[in-house]
Ligand SMILES: *[C@@H]1O[C@H](CO)[C@@H](O)[C@H](O)[C@H]1NC(C)=O
Ligand SMILES: *[C@@H]1O[C@H](CO)[C@@H](O)[C@H](O)[C@H]1NC(C)=O
């Protein structure tokens with residue numbers, strides 16, 4: 001997610017400068033003292049190492065070790081271990097609620113100011129105070145997890161695993177009886193991982209060493225674990241229960257604000273607004289119903305909502321609810337994307353949603369200005385046009401910018417918070433506005449409920465039965481011990497076609513890091529390359545490599561029932577069974593392979609035996625859910641969000657920042673300056689090195705020539721939007737008009 005670049009050069013530079021300063025703090029925390037006086041970077045403290053969070057909870061490691069499911073935030077959790085003996089993770093949420101209600105609790109996170117004040121006297125060195133919540137005392141913090149016994153044992157154990165074959169491991173009954181987990185309809189089978197029961201024990205030891213449970217609790221309770229700018233990470237709060245519906249009273253306070261109240265204020269606002277648009281109460285500038293939505297945003301402001309949209313598009317309820325409406329995403333700064341997004345839409349019926357946390361993201365703001373121009377082209381450039389056709393989803397601190405842009409900040413502005421990162425934002429108004437406009441708020445709420453179900457599981461289920469934890473630990477195992485540095489997501493469901501793209505951002509932006517949160521370079525591999533494609537399409541694309549080339553851990557996702565199953569005459573099995581046959585066959589083909597003997601026995605020519613042998617032993621895991629609905633979509637989302645966090649927690653990296661996207665942005669600004677100079681003044685470009693100068697000059701010289709009179713109007717720079725405009729008018733292609741929806745919930749009469 002790239003939200004930091006700004007509209008004007010000045011603020012761009014300011015942002016970059018601030019980014020640089022903070023980047024420097026993150027890399028050289030011990031030298032950062034000189035920046036402390038800057039009030040902007042002041043609040044870097046709240047949570048203290050000596051708080052209960054970091055106090056190690058002595059717990060025995062034995063196979064059935066159960067997690068204390070009552071809230072771990074309460075300081076007295078001894079008693080709960082005794083009466084908390086769940087036999088299986090399948091322990092129902094109802095039961096958990098009962099357990100929970102035994103210890104009502106309230107989490108209060110003091111504001112940085114209160115906190116700094118309270119603890120000031122305890123710390124001599126202001127910098128150690130500043131970072132004390134995430135940086136343990138020097139001696140310990142500088143130690144990488146790879147120097148721990150737990151890690152070393154796993155390294156040794158990996159040598160043993162190298163000598164095993166999945167073909168044999170899979171025959172083990174006890175092993176296969178252990179290697180699955182279930183929660184609320186989601187079934188995880190990890191028996192095709194290159195692990196034994198002992199591996200799992202060692203991985204849970206590592207989790208304990210890394211205080212995984214405490215870190216999870218710190219996250220969901222609003223501790224400031226995104227420490228580079230001292231922020232909480234609370235995407236779980238976006239789908240938490242409304243306070244008055246809670247069975248266990250629990251509040252989350254960040255900087256003095258009650259998070260749950262704020263979240264529900266905005267959800268209510270989304271519900272009200274989107275229902276008013278869908279009922280025709282809120283209309284466009286010319287009085288027409290608003291039935292086209294263009295969602296302008298990039299990165300996390302786009303990938304999550306698009307993934308959800310694709311899931312719901314063919315979901316029966318989704319089909320009904322979206323009838324008569326369209327939703328398009330406009331993300332790329334490529335002008336062609338504007339053309340694609342606006343094509344055939346009637347601007348008078350179009351609502352443009354601009355999604356950017358800072359309201360400065362370069363691509364998004366250019367696209368927002370372009371669509372605003374498109375609206376003006378049709379309806380005249382009045383203020384009201386913008387106020388009736390554009391909506392902003394943005395951080396509260398960007399309100400002024402939203403207002404300057406011309407958007408009505410009373411009714412058409414939906415806020416989110418600093419503790420929501422772009423790639424973790426689909427449950428906020430970022431997904432809420434476009435999805436509820438298209439499908440109605442109720443369907444969006446079902447999505448939130450699915451995510452909430454996994455959140456509860458993630459925070460309450462024993463680690464050994466905890467689906468995101470298991471997946472995270474196996475991810476660490478693959479990457480750091482077995483050396484598999486890529487991973488592929490293979491949903492056997494066409495409606496999940498955008499899930500791989502979402503995971504790609506979620507995971508690679510989160511865990512593509514190089515240093516621990518203590519500022520030490522990691523000496524172990526972290527951060528997989530994620531890619532994927534729906535099955536069976538992938539099988540006809542890159543599966544050749546998966547079966548015979550490099551080993552890439554595969555993640556199969558399938559459903560018991562299809563959104564739309566069919567069985568045409570003469571077919572023995574339904575189409576969904578046909579699809580699922582592949583879902584079950586591929587993991588075994590990868591794991592077992594095919595020996596030369598088996599190939600020979602089939603009568604294959606000796607010359608070809610090697611080419612037709614599969615060595616197998618290629619790991620995979622399988623996730624099954626009942627049916628792809630808004631609810632299960634929420635579950636999947638949360639599973640992957642939490643898996644990513646688990647891996648980051650084990651690796652000791654900050655999965656919540658993304659400094660890696662800054663440098664390219666900065667250089668793009670420099671190039672823009674060069675282009676401006678060359679285009680305006682005709683001067684030769686002298687960039688930082690001869691290679692860059694050469695290619696830039698080549699571009700400028702040849703692209704100038706390419707823009708011929710016949711290709712463009714007199715003003716090539718605005719012809720893109722004009723073209724749509726002209727086409728509508730000159731060729732009398734009238735936008736569709738015969739659909740006054742009369743409040744019929746989007747259905748065409
Ligand atoms: C969709 O609408 C049709 C016709 O109104 C109705 O029969 C059907 O039950 C609806 N399906 C869902 C899933 O809402
Ligand atoms: C963490 O903080 C960084 C700034 O340091 C911000 O860009 C990012 O979005 C934050 N992440 C979350 C999950 O809040």
Ligand SMILES: *[C@@H]1O[C@H](CO)[C@@H](O)[C@H](O)[C@H]1NC(C)=O
Nearest residue numbers: 471475478553554619620621
């Ligand atoms: C880990 O690799 C396994 C194979 O060992 C693969 O199926 C799975 O997708 C990977 N899991 C994670 C969480 O990376």
Ligand SMILES: *[C@@H]1O[C@H](CO)[C@@H](O)[C@H](O)[C@H]1NC(C)=O
Nearest residue numbers: 673674675676677678680681
């Ligand atoms: C173009 O040249 C003018 C004067 O020669 C200079 O002031 C200006 O900075 C140049 N434009 C750019 C974009 O560098």
